[in-house]
Amino acid sequence: MRTLVAPGRSRTGYAFALVITTIVVTVVFVLPLLWVVLSAMKPAAELARVPPTVLPLTWQPETYVEAWRLMDLGRYFLNTIVVAVGTWAVQLAVDVPAAYALSRLKPVLGKGILGMMLLTLMMPAAVLLVPTYLTVADLGLLNNPVALWLLGAANAFTVFLLKRFFDQLPVEVLEAAKIDGAGQLTLLWRVVLPLSRPILAVVSIFAVVAAWKDFIWPLLVFSDPARQTLSVALQRFAPDTPVNLMLAGLVLASAPVVGLFLVFQRHVLAGLTAGGVKG
Known part of the structure; x- marks a missing residue:
């Protein structure tokens, strides 16, 4: 931002550029979300109007209640919570010890192991779908949330973030222990983890959000409609559901993860910047 205003110019110009940029970025990110929230409260006929209305001419907030009841969203919320919480717990149980071992135990070929982990991030997810599905099917885990938990267990990006943070922990504290x-x-349990709360908050939010919004893998694993997650269930309801009810369902499905980020955004920023500067 400072490059937009030449050095020596008044602070007013810098403040003006900052305010304008902030407003533009806020509108770009918030306007689509606000549009969906308001559109869900319009009658289906009003959604088809040309030109479209910004605010509903006829307010129907009860659309959200009707969408919850009609699509039985409570069941799918529970299914999604089970998947997200299980994925989060298993991912931390696997990735935290792995990152600690690579950071502090210095295993033989540790850098090579980390490099091979990071190489998996370069592979398209679609390449792994068929072999992963066949493995899950052979293990008898179809229509079982464990299949999703295991898939999210070893996450190279999470291991990398944790390792980078563990590398920055004060050596004096660890040696004293x-x-x-x-x-x-x-x-690990009594010293490292309490010091690592910022980065643990970051990877936890990433894990929950990724599991909450995942679509392809739950679609393949859960053939039983009663066990499907929100993303899969909403796609199944889409062809036969009025547009305003569908939009209401999408808003309700997105609300938990949006709320989670808004509540913990300070922890996310602290975790991403913690350990970036030594000293």
Whole structure:
């Protein structure tokens, strides 16, 4: 932003450019969300009007209640919560020890192992769908949330973020704990994890949001409609559901993750910047 205003110019010009940029960015991100929220409260006939109305001419907030009842969203919310919470728990249980081992235990070929993990991020997800599905089918995990938990367990990006944070932890604190007789498990549980709350909050939010909005993998795993997640269920209802009810369902499905980010956005920013500067 400072490059938009030449050095030596008045602070007023810099403040003006900052305000304008902030307004533009806010409108770009917030306007589509606000449009969907308001459109869900319009009658279906009004949604088809040309030109479209910005505010509903006839307000129908009860559309949200009707969408919840008609599509039985409570069932699919519960299914999605089970998938998201399980994925989060399994991912932390696998990735935290892996990142700690790569950061502090310095295994042989540790850099090569991390490099191979990061290489998996370059592979298109579609390439892995068929072999992963066949593996899950052979294990008898179809229509079972464990299939989604296991898929999210080993996440190379999460391991990388955690390792980078663990690398920046003060060595003096860890050495003092070792002198007091703490083993590696005690050191991880009682020292490293309490110091790592910012980055744990970040990877937790990433894990929950990714599991909440995932579509392709739940679509393949859950052939039983009663076990499907929100993203899959809403797609199944779309052809036979009025547009305003569909929009209401989309808003309700998105509200938890949007609220989660708004509540923990400070932790996300702190976690992403923590450990970036030594000293």
